[in-house]
Amino acid sequence: MPMNKIQKQCEVCGLSFVPKTVDSVYCSKKCSGAAYRKKKTQEKKKEEQQAIIDKISADRLYISVPEAIALFGVAKSTLYRLVRQKRIPAINLGTRLVRIDRAAIEEMFPIRQTPLKKEKPTAKLYSLEPQDCYTIGEIAKKFGISDSSVYKHIRKYSIPTRQIGNYVYAPKTEIDNLYNQ
Ligand SMILES: [Zn+2]
Known part of the structure; x- marks a missing residue:
């Protein structure tokens, strides 16, 4: 050679x-x-x-095993083990019909780091016109929480806001969805 x-x-x-x-x-x-x-x-x-993933709506509280695998990139055997150990709340609707608590698994596994493909621009489901919004003060009063909690939740759940003068507005539909669960 x-x-x-x-x-x-x-x-x-x-x-x-x-x-x-x-x-x-x-x-x-x-x-x-x-x-x-x-x-x-x-x-x-x-x-x-x-x-x-595209078929899972944002407000679903329980997801199936294939959905959890797709969303979190976690192995099926790991998922079933966690469910068996009751570390993730799940309901069993029958053979192969386990539904897993989405919030619990979200806490345990970070969402996939890289999106699988470029995100499609999604249609806006909310209006930021003042008549379709609450102010932060209104939200705090309506749901009995502090202004700072409202801001914290808005950041945590990426709720869109709009500032007009001294007021910050957030869409009623998004806020109602957030606090009425
Ligand atoms: Zn070779």
């Missing part, structure tokens, strides 16, 4: 090979084909998971 030939390790089969170009990472057509199919399978899986 000439000394100037730099060997690489195939990313699929692990064997050493002499790369044809600096970009070669597979030893053979067979291995590059295998890598391609694996990549396609992963892409398809991501698409399927995204389709599941």
Whole structure:
């Protein structure tokens, strides 16, 4: 073997090979084909998971096991173990119909760091016109909490606001959804 030939390790089969170009990472057509199919399978899986995620509405309190896997990227065996250990509240609606408490699992697992695909711009479900909004003071009074709690919740749940003069407005629909649960 000439000394100037730099060997690489195939990313699929692990064997050493002499790369044809600096970009070669597979030893053979067979291995590059295998890598391609694996990549396609992963892409398809991501698409399927995204389709599941897209169907979950924001206000759902309980989610299914496939939905939890798609949302949190957590292994099925881990999920079932946590449910069995009662570390995540769940209800069992029958065989293969476990529904998991979404808030509990959200606390345990951070939402996937990278979005699977670019987020589609979602239609605004709220109006920021003053007549469709509460002021922070109105929210505090209506729901019996302090102004600072209102601000804290608005930040935590990313509720849109609008400032006009000295008043901060938040959409009634969003606030009602937040506090009427
Ligand atoms: Zn190979």
